[in-house]
Amino acid sequence: MEMNYLAILVAAASSFVVGFIWYNPKVFGTIWMNEIGMTEEKARQANMAKVFGLSFVFAFMLAFMLPTIVIHQVGAAQLAGGNANDPALIAFLEVHGDMFRTFQHGALHGFFAALFIVFPILATNGLYEQRSFKYIFVTSGYWMVTLTIMGAIICGWK
Template sequence: MPTDLNWLAILAATASSFVLGGLWYGPLFKKAWCREAGIDPDAAPQHQGRVFATAIVCALLSATVFSTLLPTTATAVDGFGVGFVVGLFFVAMSFGINYAFAQRSLKLWMIDGGYHIVQFVLFGVILGAWG
């Protein structure tokens, strides 16, 4: 486990989750996600500042801890593989358990799970390439 963290790479990975989220939950899947989540697509979230602050803290913590999973010799390809495994088998499958019990739709699970798979792939590629 590396002890020296590359904070610039971690910040870039954190920022990538916001760029991805803007595209994913914007033009790509906003209408479908809102329909499946039962949210009005035209309504701004209450306490929008708190929502974005929470999201950035969570993304920063995720990117920071994820960076410790990669060996110091990791490449972008290594990061891609680790990110895919973490995104699919840890995050998306955990969502799958919760969504099954909450009786959420398969489409909502695929949208949310897909976002996190791509998010962690981006984390891995950025952190591995920057290593």
């Protein structure tokens, strides 16, 4: 089973599309800025090459690991020790093939990854940082949408 690096790159890039929409001032951008005390002036002072560059690296890291969560065949390959010639893996894939390799299935698992992994992490950090629930929900919501889309791309793109 080969890794689809193009799907991973597109999934990573999708985080920018979602972010552009999600953090637009007409959507949740103004709420987010108010909740963290960000001003337009302070935002302009950021090194955007660094911010966008590292954001893409981090999105790629997430997308790179998502196949283990959203594609069941990856789990089967892991059980075979990554040996594509393992007779049990070959038999499994002959019987089950691309079962559950759909955009919808990937979206479901991407959403659950965000809900049960990302949300608890961000919510815990937000509580200790004394952030508002608005901040926690805006930030977590972004990752729920992003990982849902990433999961759909990675699982459905064959």
